[in-house]
Amino acid sequence: MLKRSLFAIGLLAANAVWAQPKKDYPVQAVNFTAVQFTDNFWLPRMKINHTVTIPASFARCESTGRVKNFEMAAAHSGKFCTTYPFDDTDIYKTIEGASFSLSLFPDKKLEAYIDSLIDKVAKAQEPDGYLYTARTIDPTSPHAWAGNERWVKERELSHELYNAGHLYEAAYAHYYATGKKNLLNIALKNADLVCSVFGPDKRHVAPGHEIVEMGLVKLYRITGKPEYLQTAKFFIEERGHYDKYDAKSKDPWKNGAYWQDEVPVVDQREAVGHAVRAGYLYSAVADVAALTGDEKLLQAIDSIWENVVTKKIYVQGGLGAIPSGERFGDNYELPNATAYNETCAAIAGVYWNYRMFLLHGESKYMDVLEKMLYNGLISGVGLDGKSFFYTNAMQIRNNASHRSMEPARSGWFECSxxxxxxxxxxxxxPGYVYALKGDAVYVNLFVSGNASIPVHGKPVNIVQQNNYPWDGALSFTVSPQKSDAFSLLVRIPGWAGNQAIPSDLYSFTDNQNCKVTISVNGQPVDYILDKGYAVIKRTWKKGDVLKVNMPMNVRRVAANEKVKDDQGKVALQRGPLIYCAEWADNDGKAANILLPADAAFQASFKPDLLNGVEILQSDLPVITVDEKAQTVSTTRKTVTAIPYYAWANRGKGEMMVWFPVKVRDIDIYPTAP
Incomplete structure (x- = not known):
């Protein structure tokens, strides 16, 4: 496995040494192929993704006609047989995931299947590079969203460039993971067409669903071709310059705010519109700012990030509060009963926050990434690997008027x-765990495994051994080829101190003296904290053992008083995990639990529950209703809380994240049907 990974890296280096950009992120990511996991939290999820999720996704692409669309496009015969013109991307995204997975779990059968799909994609591509099955199958009668000619509805409906972006992302991952160019060549041919069509003296458009910008940057990294970066920047700079709509309209569809096109990006200071599109745009803005040195773009993206983290993110890392338009709400508009929190928005948030870290080298961005990753992102896939949430609720109540949008997982969605x-x-x-800046090695995520990281041109092997996120005791064995002086920068998460999130949007209700201790070879180390990282600078020798101990106390989280839905309520957090109460552990209810200020919780690991989870338990007052006597009272019961990501794996029922501290009033609702 390692030999294969090093081969892929070596091949890329051999083919693209000349392509290194002149400007780039100050901090450089360590490629996913250089890190292997051995831990009990992420590795099983990756195996399930490889053995269940990816095969199921490919099977559904076959059974729903997504693959057939490519076959018909190659034959120029038939009728587009799925619903959306962006259905092509489900094949691209699954190829991308399968490519990443091949670097973890070599699989000749899967690799051969991917190659067979790539062959179908190649045959569907038109001679000039155009690739869009919704038109190519029958150009005289394309999809209703596509328009009679290429690109004419790109700003609003067609998703032609969105499809292209996911093609480029898949090609990048496939090339890195396998060293093959069959998908890359398709992507480059399409990208050359896009660059020939769009530009300052060519066709103008702000892509309606962003991601082509990110994809073009990745192709630029492989080839060094300046047109790819220039076109990515062009698409960003095209936003906010249209006269085809009423710019003063409050309708986001008319003023362009739905797809972040209401004002130029350099003038944007607030996250608006469709949360997934926004996350992809902001990721691309960070890329382009880094690669071009554009200070105005950097200022814009910094301001937008501040807006999200101070006013528009849910406590479990979810983004996009409003179901209508799958979009961000107003500042502090974070309702629980109707929370949207699309899984794709959390994924886009991970991409964006990692790029912000690469720009600034500050731990706060990785703190937000970790919050998303361990909570609002993996909640989107069931423990079985084949059931999903499109949206991620913040509460489920049995009362019909308070029922959230998506109480049960689904095997697939029409928009998948x-x-x-x-x-x-x-x-x-694995690509998010480590990073480099000169001779400083950043440790961002705490996942057991080993990595080979180049320092001073020579590999340094780092072995992590921990039981994260259940335990805060971390161990790192550092082994350079020869004794060498460099810095190891270990992220000290905000939650390990007294910061629930890098703003005042959420805060812990108590100030605990949570001292993080560090030792090297058994000897305590006094460390400097710089931008949220413990800096351990020394001459490292083979087999040095660095140990970090982060207390994992159960913390109560309160929201800023401007978040109306959370007033008088608290949430629970332990380590990076947000907890919830679910019906299955609490006598069929969860919306009747009170969490008074003096409540104390005990944490215990349950290996046979939900694939192994740390639960929290406390004796709490629970509201009970005696329907016969028509009385309401509180009784003390043992309440169990589970990690938020694990809910809805045992059927439908109530779930709560935010708990009232005391009874202030009672609403009366009819019995749910």
Missing amino acids: CCPTNLTRLIPSI
């Missing part, structure tokens, strides 16, 4: 963006 997006994110997580 979330399941296929998960296939590509989960196996890419």
Whole structure:
């Protein structure tokens, strides 16, 4: 496995040494192929993704006609047989995920199947590089969203460039993981067409659903071709310059805010519109700012990030509060009963926050990424690997008037963006663990495994051994080839101190003296904290053992008083995990639990529950209703809370994240049907 990974890296280096960009992120990611996991939390999820989720996704692409669309496009015969013109991307995203997975679990059968799909994609591509089955099958009668000619509805409906972006992302991952160019060549041919069509003296458009910008940047990284970066920047700069709509309209469909096109990006200071599109745009803005040195774009993206983290993110990392338009709400508009929190938005948030870290080298971005990753993102896939949430609720109540949008998981969706997006994110997580800046090695995520990281041109092997996220005791064995002086920067998460999130949007209700201790070879180390990282600078020798101990106390989280839905309520957090109460552990109810200020919780690991979870338990007052006597009272019962990500794996029922501290009033609702 390692030999294969090093081969892929070596091949890329041999083919593209000349392509290194002149400007780039100050901090550089360590490629996913250089990190292997051995842990008990992420590795099983990656295996399930490989053995269950990816095969199921490919099977559904076959059974729903997504593959058939490519076959018909190659034959120029038939009728587009799925619902949306962006259905092509489900194949691209699953190929991307499968490619990442191949670097973890070599699989000749899967690799051969991917090659067979790539062959079908190649045959569906038109001679000039155009690739869009919704038109190519029958150009005289294309999909209703596509328009009679290429690109004419790109800003609003067609998703032609969105499809292209996911093609480029898949090609990048496939090339890195396998060293093959069959998908890359398709992507480059399409990208050359896109660059020939769009530009300052060519066709103008702000892509309606962003991601082509991210994809073009990745192709630029492989080839060094300046047109790819220039076109990505062009698409960003095209936003906010249209006169075809009423710019003063409050309707986001008319003023362009739905797809972040209401004002130029350099003038944007607030996250607006469709949360997934926004996350992809903001990721691309970070890319382009880094690669071009554009300070105005950097200022814009910094301001937008501040807006999200101070006013528009849910406590479990979810983004996009409003179901209508799958979009961000107003500042502090974070309702629980109707929370949307699309899984794809959490995925886009991971992409964006990692790029913000690469720009600034500050731990706060990784703190937010970790919150998303361990909570609002993996909640989107069931423990079985084949059931999903499109949206991620914050509460489920049995009262009909308070029922959330999606109380049960689904095997597939007509718009299946979330399941296929998960296939590509989960196996890419090794690429987020480490990063480099000169001779400083960043440790961002705490996952057991080993990595080979180049320092001073020579590999340094780092072995992590921990039981994260259940235990805060971390161990790192550091082994350079020869004794060498460099810095190891270990992220000290905000939650390990007294920061629930890097803003005042959420805060812990108590100030605990949570001292993080560090030792090297058994000797305590006094460390400097710089931008949220413990800096351990020394001459490292083979077999040095660094140990970090982070207390994992159960913390109560309160929201800013401007978040109306959370007033008088608290949430529970232990380590990076947000907890919830679910019906299955609490006598069929969860919406009747009170969490008074003096409540104390005990944590215990249950290996046979939900694939192994740390639960929290406390004796709490629970509201009970005696229907016969028509009375309401409180009784003390043992209440169990589970990690938020694990809910809805045992059937339908109530779930709560935010608990009232005391009874202030009682609403009366009819019995749920």
